[in-house]
Amino acid sequence: MATITLLLAVLLVSGCATAPGYDYSAYRADPPRSILVLPPINNTVEVDAPYVYISTVTRPLAEAGYYVYPVAVVDAFMKENGLPDPAEMQSVPLDKIDDIIGPDAVLYTTIEQWGQKYRVLSSDTTVEVKARLIDTDTGVLLWDGSAHAVEGSGNGQGGLLAAVIVALVDQIVDTTADRSHEVARQANFNMVSNSQTGLPLGPYNPEHVTDPRRQ
Structure with a gap:
């Protein structure tokens, strides 16, 4: 009887335990104040995706409490120094970026999916x-x-009939860039602000002192 009781207690504790969250120990050891965002590597066929995307990532990072280097200025600087595409920009050694620009951290991104997929009615x-x-x-x-x-x-x-008309209009009128821009904004917001796995609040957000992810 005692064995059965112990087994039930173990099962009860196991069932109530929560899954481990994101490990923020590396972040806590050296939390950054400034972030340099490099243009993303594009693994899709949408050639405009990198620069549409990068225009949407600065705001959530800044609102989270970080100083974010102006992406257009960084992009122009890289190109003027012989780095014409994102893959080459992302290959620059960190010590060079640190010496020349001086950010605390660099955000590297890769686009895996981008744009519209048409179906029969949507x-x-x-x-x-x-x-x-x-x-x-x-x-x-x-x-x-x-x-x-x-x-x-x-x-x-x-x-x-209405669904068919909407689908035809969507395919005739090219609204891919506009929709992708808004969807990217939402995707970045979801990624950065997620309370379980998102980026901890930075030092320029007054609520960072109570953010449990920094503790």
């Missing part, structure tokens, strides 16, 4: 990006995340 706009925040002094991974969001054009209302 279309979905999908954005999926992977991100890594690296300490410029040590090369240590401080945080990583995945930005993902999907927006569908059809909701099934109005009957079959």
Whole structure:
């Protein structure tokens, strides 16, 4: 009887235990104040995706409490110094970035999915990006995340004829860039602000002192 009681107690504790969250120990050891965002590597066929995406990532980082180097200025500086594409920019050694620009951390991103996929009666706009925040002094991974969001054009209302018309209009009128831009904004917000796995609040956000991810 005692054995059965002990077994039940162990099962009860196991069932109530919560799954471990993101490990922020590396971030806590050396939390950054400033972030340099490099243009993303593009693994899709959408050639405009990197610069549409990068225009959406600065705001959530700044609102989280970090100083973010102006992405247009950084991009122009890299190109003027013989680095014309994102892959070459991301290959620059951290010590060079640290010496010349001086950020505490660099955000490296890769676009995995981007743009619209047309179906018979609807279309979905999908954005999926992977991100890594690296300490410029040590090369240590401080945080990583995945930005993902999907927006569908059809909701099934109005009957079959209305759905067909909407689908035709979506395919005739090119609204991919506009939709992808908004979906990317939402994806970045979801990634950065997630209370369980998102980026901890930075020093320029007054609420950072109570953020449990920094404790």
